[in-house]
Amino acid sequence: MTETVASPGVREPEAGGTAARILDGVKVYGSGATLVRALDGVTAEFANGEFSAVMGPSGSGKSTLLHCLAGLERLTSGQVLIDGVDLGQLKDKAMTLLRRERVGFVFQSYNLVPTLDARENIVLPLTLAGRKPDRDWFDSLVSTLGIGDRLRHRPSELSGGQQQRVAMGRALVTRPALVFADEPTGNLDSRSATDLLEQMRATVDTWGQTVVMVTHDARGASYADRVLFLADGHIVRELPAPSSDTILETVRELGD
């Protein structure tokens, strides 16, 4: 079990390069009367080392955007490029390997494997690739996430915040080009949520990690470098250097 993608190993992010790009992305569900255009011609770029938040009302297409960017779902038309690789050209297996090597995930409901302990959950993508974790990287990861003393515990023995930090560790362990987070703080109390957001910010600042996070929490989005607002499958606004206030203001504006 030593499958790797075409670009093996860990790549240093090129300063100023693009981690992911979506060009004129269209995603259509159903047909005829029940046809829904979840994405309706979305074009966006995610620069290396940038922390982007995606906001929008339910049904705006933000989760669909995330899933298509992450290679969990295919566009109806348009293009998604991760690290310069066109996802539309990949078969299921190559897509799986790309997810394993180049993409990290954090979900709202922690989604850890119940039979594995924290450590095993973190290194799962490497285990699946038949690789050993880089010791130094692993150590700095767990100490940054503050879960060094929880590594032998099963998910059922961890609090929600701890579980989400383990999920964060799993997302980062392969040093992916991108980490996608889908409402990562949705199930957490405010204290744990703050901790997690600070850690995400720290990964961007310390390691130059690229992060794309879907959220409907203005405070959460304020940790990002920019916020993309979606409505009816279009990007309707981009807000650089956001604060909670400017975000809430924009939400109100768009709601009118």
Added chain:
Amino acid sequence: MWRVTLTGLLAHKVRYALTALAVLLGVAFMAGTFVFTDTIKHTFDGLFSDVYSNTSAVVRAKQAYTPGANFASQRRLIDADLIPTVRQVPGVTTVSVGVEGYAQLVGRDGRAIGNPAAGAPTLGEAWTSGAERMEPYRFAEGRPPHGSDEVAIDKNSANLGHLAVGDRVVVLTKQQPREYTISGIVRWGSADSPLGASITLFDLSTAQQVLGEPGHVDEIDVAAAPGVSQEEMVRRLQAVLHRPGLEVITGAKVTEEGQNGIHQALAFFDTFLLVFAGIALFVGTFLIFNTFSIVVAQRMRELALLRAVGASRVQVVGSVLGEALLIGLVASAAGLGAGVALALGLKALLTALGFALPSSGLLVTTRTVVASMVVGVTISLAAALVPAWKAGRVPPVAALREVEVDEEPHVVRRAVSGFALFAVGAGLLLAGLLAHLPHRTAYLGGGAVLVFVGIAVAGPVLARPLCRVIGAPLRWRGGTGRLAQSNAMRNPKRTSSAAAALMVGVALVALISVMASSTKTSIGSVVDSAMRADFVVGGGGTPGGESGFSPTLARQLGALPDVASATGVRSGSVNIGGTTMVVLAVDPRHLDDLFDIDPREGDLATMGPTGIAISQEVADSDHLRVGDRLPVTFPTTGRQPFVVRAVYGARQLAGDYVLPMAAARRHFSSQLDIQVYARLAPGVSADAAREAIEGVLAAYPNATLMDRTQYKHEQEAQIDQLLGLMYGLLGLALVIALIGIANTLALSIYERTRELGLLRAVGMTRRQLRSVIRGESVLIALLGTVEGLVVGVLLGWAVVASLRSQGVTELSVPLTLLLVVALLATLAGVLAAAGPAHRAARLDVLRAISRH
């Protein structure tokens, strides 16, 4: 609540379909057995009534006792001069004379037709001209035999031997083999032959000469004038026949005897098949239990919600039992249908194997229908009882909280009660095996069931440590292997009960393998230690049967210069001290030359015609010594005085009693040798002797010449044949066990959909996912196999120990075979995982993750 039950069933069609399949297979096997044997019984009952419809009364020799269904009739002959006396009795219209004996046809290819040593008998009979309406045979072609050069043969043999009217055919009898012309081909009622027996008809005087004795016949059948009842006919015959040892019975009685004979022969077959149907149903019970347990666990919230909105505990239990009832009903009905199809298949199979079965429709009796439905439904309900009770105990508040599916087993309680059940079961088994109790089979069956249930109860405690050990190699396969192992270990209750079904099947396979292997080894060592003869001529017949080699053969072999001594072995039914058995008779002068039966007391060689040799065991248990009187009753000649002349040790070879040939000549009804043993003259090479002996055997196409090694192999081959049949039947139980594993996996995967989606999302390929599920399946299969092998070998050891007195003295565990079983189980695990793994790999990743 019925609506809830129904929607519950409909919502989980697939998982219940597999459960129903397990019940269906077991019921089908049972129903198939019933339908088949009922049909055969009914057909033969009808045939016997037809065949004897014109027979009013039968005159024949009395029997001291009835030797049993599987033996030839074993009566003395009666004087042929009774025939004119019988003819003159008022009311007698037709007389048919019965002469019966061994006759075997030789086919076109020079090979003997039929094998009386292993299959249906080969019989010769007299055809009485002028009594056609009383004959059971009808001419399909040609005409009855006339004179000493003609025979008529049955259609089945004609087909097998490619023989036609006008052909010359060699017939083996107790005389020298001879060639005859086929004058006609007959059928028996609507069948080509009676149950596949091969039939050769001679005219009366030829039959007396080659089958019986000139001047004697076996029986005289009479037809009565209209108005004379069978009882009246019997009375009139009895009035004129005053000789002692004669009996006159009604045609109705003879019909009944024939029918009973068939019933008894079928009863063995019946029981044999029903035992395997029982095993299949027992294994199916585990499957049903497991399915319901998992389904109840998965529906915990739904059931709690029902309780919360006001359903009573009884209603919840009832809804689960209701599902079981419906499954039981549907599966039993379908099983009944499948059973009818199975009976048809069985009939076709037996026909293909050479049993000529009469064509007839299938008979589905009320008993078959009722038994199938009752058994199927009862088993479904019984298996669902515990899960249903658990469902009733779900507290309403469970509806509101996250459900913990992976519950920990109560280790101590399970271990203790499992062990207790196991111990009681083992006790019953040992009692059944070692003590001479009435209803032994009940002890054995009950004991085996308890042993298996005990292990199943303790299973969850054993599952984790066993999976850790057995699954160790999986870890070499990296991450997927580890995941597979931890999946198998996460719910030990589920894993162990999925494995339990396989455990039962594998244990039975291991048990019979150990028994067979031990028996073979024991036979081998007896042949090595106790047989001095260099060659055995086999293929003659079974002990107690009516077929064999003409005594001429042993004489001819003994006369060869290359052969130092040769003797035939004869067999017959006797009754000693109230027990009926088949004993062997040999020429005492050659005994020591050919066998080492470990003489302990007395002298075998000087045993006169009223001497008998007994085994040390019998001498000890019955307190007999050389010189003691030991009366022996024969069916033909009644009670006869015998005196113990020798005691021997090697009972494995000769049984408990050995009679001198002189006694056999006087009292056995069959005067044919079932085997002939020969020892070579000193200095003669085996090859030279073989050539000389085969020269003599050329005239006996039914004979097979075997040296010691070949003889051993032949004995082993007989065991292997039976073994093959049993493996085939146990295969059904194994298939059901595999369905169980597949079902458990499918249910587990359904439950883990989200987790699997997650694994796919973080980079598990489809292939890796399939490999994880396969790994889990193989682990479950291996768990069941390892448990089964251990239990089976232990049971085998107990059974072999109990058979010590039956001549099974050596315990032999066929390691290679058991290894093959383990390998097959691994393969089976892969097979069982195929469906679930395929489905899991096709999961839509997104939908799996977002499912709650």
